[in-house]
Amino acid sequence: MKAAVIVFPGSNCDRDVQVALQNRMGTAPHMVWHRETTLPKTDLIVLPGGFSYGDYLRCGAMAANSPIMRAVIAAAQAGTPVLGICNGFQILIEAGLLPGALMRNRNLKFICKDVHLRVETTDSIFTNRFNNGEIIKIPVAHHDGNYFADDETVKRLKGEGQIVLRYCDNEGETTDVANINGSASNIAGIINEERRIFGLMPHPERVIEPLHRGTHGAMIFDSLMEALA
Amino acid sequence: MSEITPDVIKSHGLTDDEYKLVLDIMGREPNLTELGIFSVMWSEHCSYKSSKKWLKTLPTKAPWVIQGPGENAGVIDIGDGQAAIFKMESHNHPSFIEPYQGAATGVGGIMRDVFTMGARPIANLNALRFGAPEHPKTRHLLSGVVEGIGGYGNCMGVPTVGGETNFHPSYNGNILVNAMTVGLADTNNIFYSAAAGIGNPVVYVGSKTGRDGIHGATMASAEFDDASADKRPTVQVGDPFTEKLLLEACLELMATDMIVAIQDMGAAGLTSSSFEMASKGGVGVELWLDKVPMREEGMTPYELMLSESQERMLMVLKPGCEEAAKAIFDKWELDFAVIGKLTDSKRMTLMWHGDVAGDLPIDPLAEASPEYDRPWEETPKQDRISADSIEQKMPHSEALKTLMGSADLSSRRWIWEQYDHMVMADTVVRPGGDAAVVRVHDTRKGLAVTTDCTPRYVKADPVQGGMQAVAEAYRNLTAVGATPLAITDNMNFGNPERPRIMGQFVGACKGIAEACIALDFPVVSGNVSLYNETNGEGILPTPAIGGVGMLPDVGRMATIALKRKDSVLVMLGSPTGELGQSVYLKNIECREEGAPPPVDLNSEKRVGTLVRGLINANVVRTCHDISDGGLLVAVAEMCLAGNIGADLHMPESGSEIAWLFGEDQGRYIVATRDPDSVTNAAANANVHAVIIGNAGGTAITIEGEDPLELDELRKAHEGWMPNYMAAPLN
Structure with missing residues (x-):
């Protein structure tokens, strides 16, 4: 089991996810510079959080056109699992690998805090270690995480079980107050139709050991380990 | 070239006596570029001319201190071949004029001070003071400052883990924005600013130079008045994305053996960085200003020397390393230009397309700058308040609720949730407690960090207040279990030319010194911000203390x-x-x-x-x-x-x-x-x-x-x- 983490100029959670992957999978991932045009042999591609290209133009827009992204898109289309965290989720959307858009947070401010999430599906290589409907806690840290898609797309995502995580309160209710950034249907993370490409705003790599005050993030990497190893 | 008239001299903030000293040093009338250089080098901000005498009295040594004040930041030994490098610095005046960019570039500047020494920044903190909540500007300033701090720190991927925010009417026209960065380095790979090696190349890296921030240091050394908002063009604009690239490129270069000396371009830009490096190394410099990467057309030597464009560094490389070093900066898509060489002249020679645009002796500017022993008055003591004189007005629980919901003591969550305080995944005590704790990556050690000051105490009794600020930092570190190691101080005061204000400064220094000695808690870096007054009204004296302590095991805190x-x-x-x-x-x-x-x-x-x-x-x-x-x-x-x-x-x-x-x-x-x-x-x-x-x-x-x-x-x-x-x- 060997992952590849793509490093863009301005990525800043690349080291954190490198540590998390090493910690949960026992193997150090490849770190791939954005100017590369080919990927090493890999079982999982990770697009890390950060501010690729300073978030200039639009979050993720320039990174989606980086040289390495052609290889990432090709590998993704051929079935290599892809995990996009925060800025990585924004890049996946800008690259057309996931539907919708991520807009500025409803309160127009950067938000960094622990949030409760409801696991909407365990039928994925990313969430098989959770229980359906389980309430988990993972921090967010973003300015542009307000998920938007037209009603039809949201309906389809729901129908096909492609909504993986939704913002909720500590009792699992997906209330408006719990919807920290104003996302459509409280969406925090979605998966593509083939269930191989997962983008989420929360940062699982920040909660992988008890000192982090939570270990739900580790479960996502453990799920991948179980599914792919 | 403009004529040097008394008006020109005055507009450069130099007194008549100082100008006489300029003439003595030069042996002739300076040209405008040279005058501009004197002006910024001798500004209060760069020269510490009013405060130097008293700063020298602060204790700066301990067995664990590797580098005290005088470098870009202080360095302490935290064992296992590792060092913590930290400093706090003010960006008060720019933040009042343009809160977002002022605060953002304050954060950017202090991070550069730390990574220029070879450290990766691992924690940011701040100490903020705003005017009365009901003052019409306060919300706008608070909102802009917080957004600016977050905008820069979040993009850099350095967690902002702590700080303090207070309100008081004395800051209505002069807010305080003090930013602190703590970095981590290996003790055998720390970089200093003393230039060495005659003939060695002087290299410029980072962003291009524009016209922003010209005379920022001079602005930071004058009182505010109602026309100060007109100085908006002297506030720099930050680009955290470029700084992130600069950080990674510098650390990559520092992992090799190519750098002789390095210094960031902060206040007074190319002037102060080149003079300080040369002065510390006892060498001369020839700068080819036409080689400086420029953002705008038609820039003059005067502008190039005084610009405070952000995200720039000056380095002296070992000879023959230029190509290999440039390759690293090419990878990160940053400018890299050889803009001069070291000489044995002990002079700064400024070349412009082959002509001499300025020629100044280095030491008189950098080290022999004016030093004042300003007259000062001791602050009159106030009477102790007897508890018996105070009658209970309401149930204690109601008083508690009032205090906890007041501007003074209410939760600052609204602020710190706008800062990424968890990136780097080593934040083990988050904001909202006493000290924050960041784990030293890949170890069990923790660094506890805090910023503290109680300005109303300092105003009432500067000596006790100075002591209290240090003691409070000591206590906050202790409360998480950390051994307090050292502090950085950010001295924010009013106009030192008023004896009453100078007395506050002197008293606070005395109190800080006494506490530091008693608590084995030396000062390793710091910054002074004077002239924090608007229309003659001084701020509460605010010597903000940034404390750093060590936890041997983050499992026991x-x-x-x-x-x-x-x-x-x-x-x-x-x-x-x-x-x-x-x-x-x-x-x-x-x-x-x-x-x-x-x-x-x-x-x-x-x-x-x-x-x-x-x-x-x-x-x-x-x-x-x-x-x-x-x-x-x-x-x-x-x-x-x-x-x-x-x-x-x-x-x-x-x-x-x-x-x-x-x-x-x-x-x-x-x-x-x-x-x-x-x-x-x-x-x-x-x-x-x-x-x-x-x-x-x-x-x-x-x-x-x-x-x-x-x-x-x-x-x-x-x-x-x-x-x-x-x-x-x-």
């Missing part, structure tokens, strides 16, 4: 949150009932007066050593120091953080108000299930200990009063700032 319902609350340290300058007096009695609580440094050290011992021995895992608001506020903060209530006993005699709300120094509250161990250890350490109550339930119940439900208290505490910021405009 304390936080403020109550953890168990069956624990007993023990107060350590002696209560004396000091209500002078207290938050209670201000908010309930509407009086800002009296002598501040005195600091007993011997007792401070004894209690601190005891508390650290209890935490490191794993006897105590819950601890909070008693500061603003006194004992009851401290208990309430512990209850809210842990979502567990408390029952509090009252003393048999004496003023209840003084007991509950006195801000007597040198005290902590610990929660324990084994109170005997704690009280026995206290007795052995000759520390006063008293059981003040028990944890449990969902309310705070003061003996003889109705319970105050935590939910109700939380609403008041968490509600103030979001409501304040969201209220409609008047």
Whole structure:
């Protein structure tokens, strides 16, 4: 089991996810510079959080056109699992690998805090270690995480079980107050139709050991380990 | 070239005497470029001419200090071949004029100071002061500053883990934005700024130079008036993305063996960086200004030397390394230009397309800059407030709710949730407690960090207030279990040409020095910001202290949150009932007066050593120091953080108000299930200990009063700032 983490100029959670992957999978991932045009042999591609290209133009827009992204898109289309965290989720959307858009947070401010999430599906290589409907806690840290898609797309995502995580309160209710950034249907993370490409705003790599005050993030990497190893 | 008229000299902030000194040093009339260089080098901001005499009195040495003041940042040894490098710096004037960019570039500047020494920044903190909440500019400034700090730090991927924010009308026209960065380096790979090696190339890296920030250092050295908003063009614009690239490129270059010396271009840009490097190294420099990467057309040598464009560094490389070094900067898509060489002339020679545009001696500018012994007046002492003179106006629980929901003590969550405080995944104590703790990556060690100052104490008694700021930092580090190691100080004061203000500065220095010596807590870096006045009104004197301490094992530390319902609350340290300058007096009695609580440094050290011992021995895992608001506020903060209530006993005699709300120094509250161990250890350490109550339930119940439900208290505490910021405009 060997992952590849793509490093863009301005990525800043690349080291954190490198540590998390090493910690949960026992193997150090490849770190791939954005100017590369080919990927090493890999079982999982990770697009890390950060501010690729300073978030200039639009979050993720320039990174989606980086040289390495052609290889990432090709590998993704051929079935290599892809995990996009925060800025990585924004890049996946800008690259057309996931539907919708991520807009500025409803309160127009950067938000960094622990949030409760409801696991909407365990039928994925990313969430098989959770229980359906389980309430988990993972921090967010973003300015542009307000998920938007037209009603039809949201309906389809729901129908096909492609909504993986939704913002909720500590009792699992997906209330408006719990919807920290104003996302459509409280969406925090979605998966593509083939269930191989997962983008989420929360940062699982920040909660992988008890000192982090939570270990739900580790479960996502453990799920991948179980599914792919 | 413009003529040097008295008006030109005055507009460059030089006095007649200073200009005479310029003529002496030059042996001729300077040209405009040279005059501009003198102006910024001798500005208060760069030369410390009013403060130097007193800064020299601060203790700066300890066995663990690797580098004290005088470099880009201070360096301390944290064992295992690792060093913590840190400094705090002000960006007050720019932040008042343009809060977002002013604060953002303040954060960018202090991070550069730290990574220019070879350290990866691992924590940012800040100390912020705003005007009265009801002042029409306050919300705009607060909102812009917080967004600017977040905008820069978040993009850099460095967690902003702590800080403090206060409001007071004295800051209405002159807010304070002090930013601190702590970095981590290997002790055998620390970089300094002294240039060496005649003939070695001088290299410019980072962003291109534009016209932004010209004369920023001079602006930061003058009082404000109503026309200061016109100085907006002298506020620099930050680009955190470029700085992130610059950080990675510099660290990549530093992992090789190509750098002789390196210095960031901060205040006074290319001028101060080149002069400081040359002066420290005892060499001369020839700069080819036409080779400087420029953002705009038609720039002049004057502008190039004085621009404060951000995200730039100046380096001296080993000969022959230019190509290999350039390859690293090419990878990160940053400018890299050889813009000069070191000479043995001890002069700064500025070349412009082959002609000499300026030629100045280095040492008289950099080291022999003017130094003033400004006259000063001691601050008159105030009378101690007798607790007996204060009558109880309302139930204590109601007073508690009022204080916890006040501008002074309400939760700052609205602020720190806009900062990424978890990136790097090593934040093990998050904001909202005493000190924040970041783990030293890949080890069990932790660095505890805090910023502290109680300006109203400093105003009432600068010596005691200076001492208290240091003691408070010591206490906050101790409360998590960390051994306090060193501080950085950010001295924010009014106009030093007024003896009353200079007396505040002198008093604070004395207090800081005394506390640092008593607590083995030396000053390793710092910054002075004077002339914080608007239309003749000075700010509260604010010597902000940034403290750094070490935890040997992050598995053995304390936080403020109550953890168990069956624990007993023990107060350590002696209560004396000091209500002078207290938050209670201000908010309930509407009086800002009296002598501040005195600091007993011997007792401070004894209690601190005891508390650290209890935490490191794993006897105590819950601890909070008693500061603003006194004992009851401290208990309430512990209850809210842990979502567990408390029952509090009252003393048999004496003023209840003084007991509950006195801000007597040198005290902590610990929660324990084994109170005997704690009280026995206290007795052995000759520390006063008293059981003040028990944890449990969902309310705070003061003996003889109705319970105050935590939910109700939380609403008041968490509600103030979001409501304040969201209220409609008047």
